[in-house]
Amino acid sequence: MPSPADPPDTAVKPGFGMRLRRRLIMGGARGGRWRRYVLTMVIGLSVIWGMSIAYLVLAPRSYAGGFVFVLPGTGAGTSVNLESIGQAVSTSASAFSSPDFSPTQNYRRMLLSRRVLLETAQRLGIPESAFPQPRVDLADQAKLITVTVRGPTPAIAEERAQALHDTFLAVLDDLRRREIETRDVSYREMLTGYQARLDAARQRLVMHQAETGLVSLDQYGTIVASVERLREQQRDVTARLAQSRAGTERLVTLLGAGPETASAALMLRADPISQELLGLLARQEAELSTLTGTRGQANPRVADLSAERASTIRRLADRVQEITGQRPANVLRLRDLSLREERARLFERMVSAMADETALEGMQAEIARQIAAEQARSVSLAGQASRLDELRREMQVAEAVFSSALARIDTSKSDIFASYPMLQTLEAPSRPERPVSPLPILAVAGGMGATFFLFFALGLTWLRAALLHRILRSGSSSQPSPAPGDGTSSAPSISSVPQRRPA
Template identity: 40%
Template sequence: MTTPPPSPGTPNPRILERVWIFVRDGMPSVGRYRRYLVALAGPLAVVWGITFAYLLFAPDRYDSRMTLILPGTGVGGSINLESIGQATTTTASAFSSPSLSPTENYKRLLTSDIVLRDAARRAGEDEGAFPAPSIKLIDQTNLIEIQMPAGSPERARERMQALEAAFSGALENLRKGEAEARENADAERIAELEAKVDEAQKALLDFQGETGLVSLDQFAGRVTALDQLKASERDRRVQLAESRAGAGRLASTLDISLAQARMAMRLKADPEFRDLLTRYAATAGQRTATGATLGDAHATMEELSVEQDALRAALGRRGAMVTGASGEAVLSFADLAVSDTRERLFASLTEREAGGAGHGAALAELRRQIAAKTDTSQRQVEQASRLASLT
């Protein structure tokens, strides 16, 4: 006999049968349930008792959190001083060193006894009862997370503020100590530099007082003066050669020596000699004219001859007195009666000769000064080198 299939929504008889078998044969007996409850009641009571006791008697805890961020760049400064130079200072950040962990240093400082005791005093608590903060370092950053516990929110905040103030005070003390150490080192260095500057200045003043060389510009001026002397010496040599050549050319043209030209000019400049020369020339001309019609034995010719001889003797005496030469030399001089043109040429010859003498004297003095400065030039170079090293 075939069992008809169940209609939709009706439970399968086989399933119901299986459930009934499980309930009838698989469920423990009621006595076994009682034993289970007795075995588990004790541990459950202890666990729940502890839980309720903790909830009832454990004190409340509140945490105050703070995050510190450390700077990663340093500071620097630069100053320019005219005629002195440039000074540059750079302070690298202590938190940018790859070989040190500044966050770890700050962590150690935050949990140090000095900071905790100071924070306890600032918070008005016992130093031994002040809790250590919980610190967490954030990897790959300069951040430090700080957590401070307390029994109330206000107390947690006060403790965190006290810890922050104590930490800042410790940092300030460390910075002051470092600044004082640097300042002392800088002061010692400055004192050392001042001593060296004073020593160098004293050596410079002693050198300047000993040599008279005050600056390198003064040495350059001395070198320039020597060059100017040499240039002047060259100019004087040219002028001397020009004067001598001109005087020689005039003397050759006039067929007269310089001494004779000077003698002629002196005689020409003496009024008495010129008067005697004029009378002598007139008498000589008259005698020549008279001698054309009268003989030498004539009385007039004899008078003129006597007068001419007397004037000639007077010319010799006056010329000797004016020039210092002998009377015969004066009378034998061919240029007694120089013309105005020849007189000007004589004057030019004399001037050129005098100019040549002046150029010669100036040239000698220039050569003397050049020789003196050349002898000391090597010593001046050494002095300038030493002055440069002192300055």
Template identity: 35%
Template sequence: MTMQDTFSGQTISTPRKPRLSLRRILMGGRVGDPKRFPRYLAIAVLGGALIWAPITGYLRTAPLSFRSTTSLILPGSGASASMNLSGIGQASSYSNSAFSSNSVSPTETYKRLIGADRILEAAASSMALSRQEFGKPRINLVDQTSLIHLEIAGGSAEEAQARGDALLTAFFAELDALRSDEQTTREDSGLAAIDDYRTSVAATRSDIARLQQESGLISADQYDAIVESTRMLESRVLDLTATLDEKTQSVLALEASLGIPASAAAATLKLYADAEFNALTDEVGIHAAALAEARSQFGEGHPKVQTARAAHSAATTAALQQAGAVTGLERAQLEMLDLAPAGARADLLAQLVRMEAERAGAERELATLSARLTDEQARQQGLAAAAARLQDLQRDFSVAEAVFATAIARTQSTKSDVYASYPLVQVLENPSLPDSPSSPNRKLAIAAGVAATFMMLLGLLLGWMRSAMIGRLLNAPTGRKTGLDGVGVPA
């Protein structure tokens, strides 16, 4: 106070010209002071200009941008293939589900693959754009699903859709190239093993051919057939030996009963089949009867007896000569013949001859089969080692051929399993044709401007009322807090 005047006991203060000080800047002026309004209005206008000028400039000058969206899905089922080759082997392939492993996420893999530079460059080249002009897609993975959501921007709706199609084309082309490269790599890695199998099969086949040429055996089954044939031949020889013994005993028994060997019985039957010999035999009988009659009447020296004896002797000599001519036997052998094979005796002689013929046939057959058995047994023993070797080689050949064929079949079957390393992916939603631009977002920009303006005005309001608020807070009693309206409330 610089000057005081006392009127009627009251003190009157002269108003001072306000001064700008740090305390006034911090504490502010009175709430009801209207002189502060121009300053706050100027700050509000300046703040509004700073807020809305960039927003307006952005909305007026920013180029339009359209976003095309695409959705991809990965089916979660696995695939299997099996091939059975009769007499050769089996080949099978199985690919697990793409989501069966917790350590590898196919959606994450494809996310990185879609954003790879070579795919973006291929898509950009297909549209005659540079890598920077084409842009980079926004890739989102939908949680708890196998979906991949793609967004890519363009200057127009059609351009954004075309860029989405180009990106999908480049992505699927790269997938096909990767799968083809994988198949080629796997096939090339198996060629060396297949060549080894082929060499093993050829070497074993060559050994088999050489052994077949040296031994004459075509297969182990042929040797088994030889062994079986030899066994059957041996059994037949034994049976035939028993049959020959039986026939021999029968012939000996009949010879003993008839008192004539079988050869003599045959000669007898042959002799009595000759008509001339039978006529001479009848003549010998006539002369024998005449000689007996003459002897009964006369003595041995009588001329009739001598004549009859001479006639009988001549007839007998003629009959013996004819018998020798027919049978080819000597005179002494002819005396062993049965000269009276009439009636049942003739049948027994024929039976003896027949039995002897059967015995001789059995004996000859036995001799032939015995010689054959000896040869077969010698051949069997000579082929035993070759047969064992051939069997081993054929078994090795079958195994090598089965392994070779299975390897080829497995190589061929893996060609159908193209989704083993890179799972199947399908387009769930084709690139969309946006009906409105995604940028600039006018509603969002205006909302941001309104929010910023509101916050600025709120700040100015708080600045306008800061003096009263700070003063009441400083003068509030202990244990109580003062509200904005000056009314104390319990702390």
């Protein structure tokens, strides 16, 4: 017999909240659940593939025109040697030698800069906002720059790519030209200072040369060398003079006559009147000798011949004095010297040696005077020569610096790729054949991916009821039952409610 506290044996009708919770967790009736899942799948597939088809049909067509640049990686070097002046060296290292600088990244930023895009739009005659942002791709481990520009038609895409290509190269040329002009201005200012320094050094050198009369160090070297040459000549003249004096002394000893006597004898021999008087004197002496032997000293003819002989000797002495300027002590000795041919030749040699000796003595004296003068001059010019060498060295250094700077100006103009490496067009802008947007493969891939995720979501939703039912059952079985007679009644649990499992 049931107790009054027990509930009646009738099914309690669940409320709205319980029914909603059951529908959400268990999925509701079997037939209604299938309809909802099929309807959701149809709607989802319609939206996905409708959007894919709408993308292919309604999206505007876009074409991509582009070009490819390549950067040579070698450096350039220039060396100019100016003989006896200086050297000018202009070297450009490879643009890829520095790890902190990448010319490809630099050119990429320049391609995307506002100046390049603005000038490109102006070249095309369109507003800047109408020109699309180009795409610049850099190849890994390669010095390639790929540039892509989009357009609504193939012709417009090619035109935009060509305009961007030409504008970028024109901007590069302008930057290189400005760099060269800036360097040229700075070099010219520096060259002005070098020129002033060179002019001042040259002026000091010229003034020193004008004041001292010393033009070059070669001139001073010639002065010093001339002293040595004069000394060599002096030694040679001294030796020749000693030789001449020894010969003269030997001739004087052999002939028994001095140079004056020998000179008078030679002059007497060369004078016709003296020779005629000598001949007359010889005849008179011959006749006198004959008469003296036959007739004796007292013969009148002998006395007359003796008087004639004495007169001839006086005339000869006067003639000798007239010729030589001196009266010889013994005229007869001169006669003897002048008449003998061999002795006359010896006298000639002695006189000639005496003349050479006199000449050598004069030469020796002149050389000694020149040596003294040149020595004094070299000593006085020693300090001036040192100063001249210093001034010439200063001028050579200033001239070398000036010439090197002048050559550097010209060589720097030849290397226009120092700061902006050379670019070569590997692929010129060409007309695209196929559009890049919309892409059917992209639409199909997107639709298939969305379809896969839709089926995956529906599958998870379908399996959630069984999983949640198992979780709830395990949770209700672990709760303790209430003690009897505690005066409380428990609410019906979900597990006590009749449930229908989905098929």
